[in-house]
Amino acid sequence: MTEVQNSTQHHIKLTEDSLQKQTTTLNLGPTHPATHGVFQNIMEIDGERVLKTVPTVGYIHRAFEKIAERRSYYQITTLTDRLNYCSAPINNMGWHMTIEKLLNIQTPKRVDYLRVIIMELSRIADHLVCNSVVAVDTGALTGFTYVFQFRERIYEIFEEVCGSRLTTNIGRVGGFERNMSPAFFSKIESFMRDFPKTMKEFETLLNRNRIFMERCIGAGPINADRALNYGFTGPNLRAAGVDYDVRVHAPYCSYDEFDFVIPTGTTGDVYDRYMVRNDEIWQSYKIIQQALEKITRLEKDAPEMKDVFYAPEADHFHLPAKEDVYSKMEALIYHFKIIMGEIAVPAGEIYHSVEGGNGELGYYLISDGGRTPYRLHFRRPCFIYYQAYPEIVENGLLSDAVITLSSLNVIAGELDA
């Protein structure tokens, strides 16, 4: 007690029991090399064992839901980019599909298949980041350098479609802004040719690697019951053994025509999450193959389909070609009308969800028929499952807490909106 009293005479104010207690308070984050994003956890540790952790969120909160209430529908697409920036095209297309549902637009099959290709490519990119970073956190940097070449190749494909890489703003309501170039298809072809070899090397490096397995198995587990109660979705829920996938349960974009399986795990630990993502990469690869075949068949049966890249009903929502905007009065007027949100939308209440990289990404939109949404809420999977983090890591090792964070694939942009 005397020590405590002495310390109060100085500037440092310690709590009553701070000198008696046998545990250490550790402030992990918000910027820490082991957290891959802006996450802060104030941990109470006993040696290497985590007794309690309190996560702080909101460091990069950007008030998207408020901003969305002042923006026209197309201007919101760029906000969705910045949610899960590891798989931005899924967010963009999910938002466009929400508007299509509101306007009751049916997209042509070719648009659906092209969207599926791009969404599955982004899922591969997202899972590659997550899995290779889990490996980095366990001490294996090599795999990361291997697969990141292919993330780069995927970004080049996005670049071919929309001109940007990370925050893509890809696609338009009803389809795409322009038709896919031959370079797009040839880049996909070369990606599909080269990717399996590297992916197999990556698997050989890690999947049955003794050190990696010892490190991951049993770390950060969650059972199916708790995971459901916590609202887990996506690979993290499937690793716990629940085969819920929005692509199957509420098919959008003609996903019901594709043949793929939902990989599941059993224990919901780091290794299961890693393996589920690993298998999903192969499933996505399979889906892209099927989509390419379907497009080829579609174009063979009906050659005029080659020029279809957006839904005709969405014509009033489709931006005119840039060269027309610069040279034709009508096109310029329409361009402004669309961008400024002067296109009539019906009033309505709508929920649409897509299977994002981390789970069910939902858009809850209330439209009052105005140029901006009355209310737009994003169901962000990361935000919902990150609240289980204290329960998962408590009574585990500090080093397990770090790999748990990366294997949950919490993306700060999606967490904080």
Next chain:
Amino acid sequence: MTNESIQQQLTDKFGDVLSGWDTPYGMLTFSTRAAKNTEVVGYLKNELGFNFMTDLTAVHYPDRKDEELCVVYMLHNLIDNIRVRIKAYVPSAQPDIQTMVDLFSTANWLEREAYDFFGVNFVGHPNLIRIMNVDEMDYFPLRKEYEMEDPTRRDKDDEMFGRGNWQ
């Protein structure tokens, strides 16, 4: 299980506690009296198999007298693959509503978020503090009275950026 059968079972059980039945874009939507929210959601969870809370959020309708704030719950029955949306209206003068944390752990942060942005007071919540915004904030930013900056305002000195002396 269909929207109609759910509506029938809920009406039999709760009668006039529930109202405003609708199915916008295929999702069964109804309102519950705010005081009965946990009973209705608990019944849906335990008896009708809606064991997954998809979403929880709030909406502000400043023009609705004495029911300005609307708390929206979205539940999912994963076995029958069907969703419902439940709304509970509370007045902004006294926005008290029972918490769902005992039924769904999902609700913990989602209720904190709804409190942070709309000021809905979830009674019985274990830790109802702000989550995204700074603790010192003394207003609820997603309420409609807090407008964002008007892009056409003229009181700023930015005539070099095209917004100056328009008239």
